Amino acid sequence: MKKKICKCIAKNLGNINEDDLMKLIEIPPDEELGDFALPCFSFAKIMHKNPKVIAEELKEALQGEKQDLGIEKIDVVNGYLNIFMNRVEYVRYWVDKITKADFGMVKTGSGKTICMDYSSPNIAKNFHVGHLRTTVIGNSLYKIYEKLGFKVVRINHLGDWGTQFGKLIVAYKKWSNKDSVTEKGIEELLRIYVKFNQEAENNPELIEEARSWFIKMEQNDEEAIQIWKWFKEISLLEFTRVYELLGVSFDSFTGESFYRDKVPALVEELKTKNLLMESQGANVIDLSQYDMPPCLITKSDGGSIYHSRDIAAVLFRKEKYHFEKCLYVTGLEQSLHFKQVFKAIEVMGYEWADALVHVPYGLVSLEGEKLSTRSGNIIYAEDILHEAIGRAKSLIQIKNPDLPDKEEVAKKVGVGAIIFHDLFNQRIKNVDFSWEDVLSFEGTTGPYVQYTYARAKSILKKNIDEMIPETIDFNVLIEDTSYVLIKALSGYEETIIKAAKRYEPSIIARYLITVATAFNKFYHECPILQADEKKKKARLVLVDLTQSIILDACSLLGMDCPEEM
RNA sequence: GUGCUAGUAGCUCAGUCGGAUAGAGCAAUGGCCUUCUAAGCCAUGUGUCGGGGGUUCGAAUCCCUUCUGGCACGCCA
Numbered sequence: 335m336k337k338k339i340c341k342c343i344a345k346n347l348g349n350i351n352e353d354d355l356m357k358l359i360e361i362p363p364d365e366e367l368g369d370f371a372l373p374c375f376s377f378a379k380i381m382h383k384n385p386k387v388i389a390e391e392l393k394e395a396l397q398g399e400k401q402d403l404g405i406e407k408i409d410v411v412n413g414y415l416n417i418f419m420n421r422v423e424y425v426r427y428w429v430d431k432i433t434k435a436d437f438g439m440v441k442t443g444s445g446k447t448i449c450m451d452y453s454s455p456n457i458a459k460n461f462h463v464g465h466l467r468t469t470v471i472g473n474s475l476y477k478i479y480e481k482l483g484f485k486v487v488r489i490n491h492l493g494d495w496g497t498q499f500g501k502l503i504v505a506y507k508k509w510s511n512k513d514s515v516t517e518k519g520i521e522e523l524l525r526i527y528v529k530f531n532q533e534a535e536n537n538p539e540l541i542e543e544a545r546s547w548f549i550k551m552e553q554n555d556e557e558a559i560q561i562w563k564w565f566k567e568i569s570l571l572e573f574t575r576v577y578e579l580l581g582v583s584f585d586s587f588t589g590e591s592f593y594r595d596k597v598p599a600l601v602e603e604l605k606t607k608n609l610l611m612e613s614q615g616a617n618v619i620d621l622s623q624y625d626m627p628p629c630l631i632t633k634s635d636g637g638s639i640y641h642s643r644d645i646a647a648v649l650f651r652k653e654k655y656h657f658e659k660c661l662y663v664t665g666l667e668q669s670l671h672f673k674q675v676f677k678a679i680e681v682m683g684y685e686w687a688d689a690l691v692h693v694p695y696g697l698v699s700l701e702g703e704k705l706s707t708r709s710g711n712i713i714y715a716e717d718i719l720h721e722a723i724g725r726a727k728s729l730i731q732i733k734n735p736d737l738p739d740k741e742e743v744a745k746k747v748g749v750g751a752i753i754f755h756d757l758f759n760q761r762i763k764n765v766d767f768s769w770e771d772v773l774s775f776e777g778t779t780g781p782y783v784q785y786t787y788a789r790a791k792s793i794l795k796k797n798i799d800e801m802i803p804e805t806i807d808f809n810v811l812i813e814d815t816s817y818v819l820i821k822a823l824s825g826y827e828e829t830i831i832k833a834a835k836r837y838e839p840s841i842i843a844r845y846l847i848t849v850a851t852a853f854n855k856f857y858h859e860c861p862i863l864q865a866d867e868k869k870k871k872a873r874l875v876l877v878d879l880t881q882s883i884i885l886d887a888c889s890l891l892g893m894d895c896p897e898e899m
Numbered sequence: 900g901u902g903c904u905a906g907u908a909g910c911u912c913a914g915u916c917g918g919a920u921a922g923a924g925c926a927a928u929g930g931c932c933u934u935c936u937a938a939g940c941c942a943u944g945u946g947u948c949g950g951g952g953g954u955u956c957g958a959a960u961c962c963c964u965u966c967u968g969g970c971a972c973g974c975c976a
Contacts, residue, residue, distance in 0.1 A: 778912090
């Protein structure tokens with residue numbers, strides 16, 4: 335619709351092309367100012383005319399083609415050309431489009447592959463609020479890209495290799511035993527890890543001992559590997575519980591350890607390409623000409639480090655998956671690390687280096703303090719989820735005690751609240767964790783959206799015999815409240831594309847609020863069951879479209895919607 | 900010190916490839932359940948868009964500068 339209008343305007347303006355016009359045309363801030371608007375100020379200079387005059391001339395020029403373009407009325411206000419669409423035509427167009435399979439969207443991904451590295455918790459540590467963010471953001475981006483027709487490879491790049499396991503082995507041998515770890519699991523691992531760090535402050539020899547155990551691991555020492563494997567299994571058990579609650583899964587769990595035997599080949603390649611430099615006993619890639627600190631490849635003790643493992647990992651992924659793009663959903667604090675890794679790939683001569691994207695998110699703190707396992711200033715993902723589910727359960731008890739499947743609904747609502755809360759603001763914002771915010775179920779929250787869905791579903795259920803009619807009277811849907819709702823629904827495809835382009839699930843979350851708000855107003859003002867047949871039929875179609883878009887958009891966030899709540 | 904990042908209503912934030920009176924939610928106050936789920940709807944108030952320059956017909960948005968918070972700057976990840 336917009337395109338057709340642009341074409342016509344371009345024809346009349348002469349020296350402006352259609353694409354530029356598409357960008358200029360905007361949606362007015364107010365319903366009373368029409369459906370589309372063209373500010374004519376930029377033409378004033380070129381044409382040496384008053385913008386008002388230009389707008390008037392355009393208005394005249396378009397008069398003849400109004401009907402053809404589906405335009406109802408054209409106004410000129412303050413140098414703006416305000417275009418009012420014929421509502422019946424507009425409504426018909428969008429209802430037709432959205433009713434089609436997948437809301438009539440175009441699959442732009444055309445099967446290309448995107449690798450996504452997210453969640454990636456560290457073994458032997460608890461899964462906390464911070465991990466929740468990368469997991470939920472990553473999962474949503476996966477759904478969004480899949481929706482657009484990309485093939486996404488979900489990689490959980492487990493933090494399962496590194497000096498910390500040397501520490502853990504030392505700590506295990508000194509302060510724990512098989513039975514305690516078997517019994518208490520990750521909790522025990524955490525306890526001895528914390529103890530190690532405390533002891534090491536006064537006893538640096540412990541660090542040396544830990545380093546040598548890690549070297550043993552890198553040399554495939556049987557005892558070291560056995561303990562490490564055991565710790566890994568214990569950790570995965572806990573992570574799996576959280577993933578199941580969240581409804582998140584992965585295609586690959588190849589973590590850092592998987593790349594340990596691939597680092598030597600990388601070192602060779604770097605040597606051949608004359609990129610490796612010795613510095614203070616370690617091997618580095620000098621990046622000073624790019625104003626970056628050097629990128630560490632091997633430590634002075636010969637061990638690999640996360641830079642080199644990340645480089646080895648991306649080379650492997652490119653080889654295996656032939657990705658079009660590779661995303662890393664990690665904290666903003668790792669920006670420099672990824673800049674270095676990406677630059678390393680570039681200087682190694684791989685022209686696809688620009689396919690690597692760091693998708694950063696802000697830091698989570700607790701009462702203004704950094705999260706820290708050691709000081710106990712920490713909140714675990716599982717606790718948050720269970721707390722929210724409990725909250726949902728008690729609300730159901732009050733608001734809808736006769737509801738069947740209370741447990742199931744409480745789970746969907748509680749988890750939905752957490753996911754939505756985590757995705758509602760831009761990724762980059764720092765978050766100071768607050769129970770009050772997380773457990774809020776009113777206003778711009780997940781439960782609000784789910785509630786809206788349940789309302790819509792409930793209406794439809796009461797009209798099972800009232801099949802959604804093929805032909806409806808679109809005139810019913812042109813009054814303001816319905817029209818605003820349809821306009822909101824019509825923005826779905828654009829919203830998904832924007833969210834994908836900016837790697838920003840919050841755009842979907844905000845969109846859902848817009849749709850839900852428009853629907854709740856419609857719900858309040860336009861009776862359906864009591865309306866006459868003509869109105870009832872048309873409104874039911876609108877309820878059905880709204881319901882299906884809410885459900886679909888929620889799924890893009892990784893959120894479930896109960897049919898009743 | 901260098902770099903990255905954020906600064907918009909009392910609080911949490913949208914809006915930032917320049918455009919019409921800067922918008923939501925929370926909190927506060929008042930109204931709406933004999934009508935489709937009140938986890939809802941409606942109404943009311945709040946702004947040096949961190950400060951200062953500049954570009955422009957027009958700046959929260961672009962450029963410069965400055966202040967404040969968060970973070971990162973080689974043998975942890």
